Amino acid sequence: MxxxxxxxxxxxxxxxxxxxxxxxxxxxxxxxxxxxxxxxxxxxxxxxxxxxxxxxxxxxxxxxxxxxxxxxxxxxxxxxxxxxxxxxxxxxxxxxxxxxxxxxxxxxxxxxxxxxxxxxxxxxxxxxxxxxxxxxxxxxxxxxxxxxxxxxxxxxxxxxxxxxxxxxxxxxxxxxxxxxxxxxxxxxxxxxxxxxxxxxxxxxxxxxxxxxxxxxxxxxxxxxxxxxxxxxxxxxxxxxxxxxxxxxxxxxxxxxxxxxxxxxxxxxxxxSIKAFRDKKVRVLNGSHTAMVPVALQMGCKTVMDAFNNPLVEKYINKMVAEEVLPAIDEDPEELKKFAAKILERFYNPYIKHYLETISLNSLSKWETRDFPTVLDTWTKFNKLASLTSFSLASLLVLYSGKSKIDFVANDTPEHVVFIQQNFNTADVEASVKAILGNKQIWTVDLTQVTPLVSEVSKMVTSILNDGMEDALKKVFENKKLASEIGK
Missing domain, CATH: 3.40.50.720 (NAD(P)-binding Rossmann-like Domain)
Known part of the structure; x- marks a missing residue:
């Protein structure tokens, strides 16, 4: 040679x-x-x-x-x-x-x-x-x-x-x-x-x-x-x-x-790249961060594993199409093309992108990448971005130590300890309220989205009682019912 x-x-x-x-x-x-x-x-x-x-x-x-x-x-x-x-x-x-x-x-x-x-x-x-x-x-x-x-x-x-x-x-x-x-x-x-x-x-x-x-x-x-x-x-x-x-x-x-x-x-x-950065962070990075706690608790190891699971694939595509893109103030057709190119990467079988690696510092990542979609959906349309919020519920369960999988959170230790010490399955709503209200964990007030605590609490309860797969199916069904009621 x-x-x-x-x-x-x-x-x-x-x-x-x-x-x-x-x-x-x-x-x-x-x-x-x-x-x-x-x-x-x-x-x-x-x-x-x-x-x-x-x-x-x-x-x-x-x-x-x-x-x-x-x-x-x-x-x-x-x-x-x-x-x-x-x-x-x-x-x-x-x-x-x-x-x-x-x-x-x-x-x-x-x-x-x-x-x-x-x-x-x-x-x-x-x-x-x-x-x-x-x-x-x-x-x-x-x-x-x-x-x-x-x-x-x-x-x-x-x-x-x-x-x-x-x-x-x-x-x-x-x-x-x-x-x-x-x-x-x-x-x-x-x-x-x-x-x-x-x-x-x-x-x-x-x-x-x-x-x-x-x-x-x-x-x-x-x-x-x-x-x-x-x-x-x-x-x-x-x-x-x-x-x-x-x-x-x-x-x-x-x-x-x-x-x-x-x-x-x-x-x-x-x-200026600010608008482009914000868009990319919400679509690509926000999808990664939302997918990780859901897919890990469904037995997936890599991004490719996750997108080979029809339920996870449906979850991310629906979240981006129905919540992330509508909250961005740009031409809808151009946004769809942009998102299609981004999400196509998730199907790449040649790159082993491990979910546990992506999970590093998920708390701050969720705040900067996913909460903006939740906040904008609430302030612009007066409704909860339920699919994006479900990723927060999944993250809380994953970090709580009560998940059905073996997982050690690679995040700020004191934040993980606070979540685990304040996560009480007998009073989930009080637990979620305490965690979302912790000003050391979050730099913004998550509770300014009024229904977030109560709805995330319901999702957490569903994940704990029904398992991740059935809990996710329930979110799909509830979103469909809410859409029909709004017609």
């Missing part, structure tokens, strides 16, 4: 126009894969220099293969299985700034550099008090950016056309805006010149983004078969789902400089 390197593969050298902080599976199967596609179609001509954000990383492994690797995608498109295998050639070099600081600095000061991409994990965009801007490099990501921008500002005498575009992929809200805020704060605390701060604000762009693709990573279990299939000894294969979407919000100049959408990729440019 051939080694994977640029001696055995004919590739074209690309000018390094992108500095990327992060060398992990997600960026390589998402951003670098997209840039590679655009390069090969002649839409872009952008090489990438990858820099490890921390001292331990994969730069050496990438360099060992001359930064070449395959992305192996499997999924469902238009209800049919699809597979795509791509050799990604966009990364030109990978370095460790802690051992190759001069190479890293040279890239940042290059006139060719236009864009900085980052995925430094949720903990990466943080403000670290006292971070030394003169260190080589500073410790935190925002301090690294501040130091390098200051050097670039001085190298080009504050030229307006030498600012950079920062495209952040960290999974936090307002990722680019937050990075900008912390860079300015570091500059101010370190008494850097006011003209530099103005240059940061006016010559550089910081974009908020939302990324979405499931990337399990290196396919350890099947790597030998995959190597045979691709014909190379590739030890950096990244496996992911076929679906992808990247929403980028901010100044429209990004469209010309980073035209990934013209390569047929699902990249969306918009002034």
């Amino acid at each position: 051939k080694e994977l390197n640029r001696k055995n593969v004919s590739t074209k050298a690309l000018p390094v126009k992108i500095l990327q902080f992060g060398e992990g599976n997600f960026l390589r199967a998402f951003v670098d894969w997209m840039i590679d596609k655009a390069n090969k179609q002649g839409i872009m001509n952008h090489g990438i220099l990858v820099a490890q954000p921390i001292n331990q990383g994969m730069a050496d492994l990438l360099e060992k293969q001359d930064c070449l690797y395959h992305v192996y995608l499997e999924g469902i498109k238009d209800k049919k299985p699809v597979k795509e295998i791509s050799l990604v050639e966009s990364i030109q070099h990978a370095i460790n700034p802690y051992t190759s600081y001069e190479v890293y600095e040279k890239c940042f000061l290059s006139p060719e550099l236009e864009i900085v991409v980052s995925n430094t994990t949720e903990a990466g965009i943080r403000y670290e008090e006292g971070d030394d801007l003169n260190a080589k490099p500073p410790k935190s990501f925002p301090a690294k950016v501040t130091a390098l921008l200051h050097q670039r500002y001085k190298a080009f005498n504050g030229a307006a056309d030498k600012g950079l575009m920062f495209i952040c992929c960290e999974l936090i809200e307002n990722n680019g805006s937050t990075l900008r805020e912390f860079v300015i704060r570091h500059a101010e605390v370190n008494n850097l010149e006011a003209a530099f701060i103005d240059w940061v604000k006016n010559a550089n762009y910081f974009y908020d983004t939302l990324v979405d693709r499931i990337v399990p990573g290196f396919p350890k279990e099947t790597i030998n078969e995959i190597k045979e299939e691709i014909g190379y000894d590739d030890n950096l294969v990244v496996k992911g789902e076929y679906f992808h979407v990247w929403a980028i919000g901010g100044d429209p100049v990004i469209k010309e400089k980073f035209p990934l959408d013209k390569a047929g990729l699902n990249v969306l440019f918009m002034d």
Whole structure:
């Protein structure tokens, strides 16, 4: 089997126009894969220099293969299985700034550099008090950016056309805006010149983004078969789902400089990603969070197991169609198309997405992802979103320790203890009232939806007495009766 390197593969050298902080599976199967596609179609001509954000990383492994690797995608498109295998050639070099600081600095000061991409994990965009801007490099990501921008500002005498575009992929809200805020704060605390701060604000762009693709990573279990299939000894294969979407919000100049959408990729440019984020969170993440406690208590282990169960499949599809989408203020037909693409991913047999993994921190997830549907349905239509509320009842039973399955909640310990200590099967309504009224567990008042306590209590009682399957069937029947009464 051939080694994977640029001696055995004919590739074209690309000018390094992108500095990327992060060398992990997600960026390589998402951003670098997209840039590679655009390069090969002649839409872009952008090489990438990858820099490890921390001292331990994969730069050496990438360099060992001359930064070449395959992305192996499997999924469902238009209800049919699809597979795509791509050799990604966009990364030109990978370095460790802690051992190759001069190479890293040279890239940042290059006139060719236009864009900085980052995925430094949720903990990466943080403000670290006292971070030394003169260190080589500073410790935190925002301090690294501040130091390098200051050097670039001085190298080009504050030229307006030498600012950079920062495209952040960290999974936090307002990722680019937050990075900008912390860079300015570091500059101010370190008494850097006011003209530099103005240059940061006016010559550089910081974009908020939302990324979405499931990337399990290196396919350890099947790597030998995959190597045979691709014909190379590739030890950096990244496996992911076929679906992808990247929403980028901010100044429209990004469209010309980073035209990934013209390569047929699902990249969306918009002034603000807030509305798109809210929609995606309610439909995709809200469905996941609602499904987990129901499906687990019906014996399912993975998302695929859940959607192979006709009752769970019906539950999620009905919840999205009848409660989630009507509560979102957008064109109904466009919402249906959006939801169809999202929910199609649940049928992907190639990705093992474990429900117990998704269940991490379900209390806060339910509040941010599912309660908005319950609240909007109540305030806009004066009725209870009963299917969405059923997921809360299921979650309370799952966390209570009274469920019929063995389950250990992976959540804030004191919140789980409170639920278990206050869950009294002899007085379910008092228990639900105490739990929903706990201001330490919830950051919003769930009881502002007047019927929530009483209706969730009835659902909890039904789950305990009838079992999850029959309880869910009762919710379907009650919703149908309520609909007929309303006619």
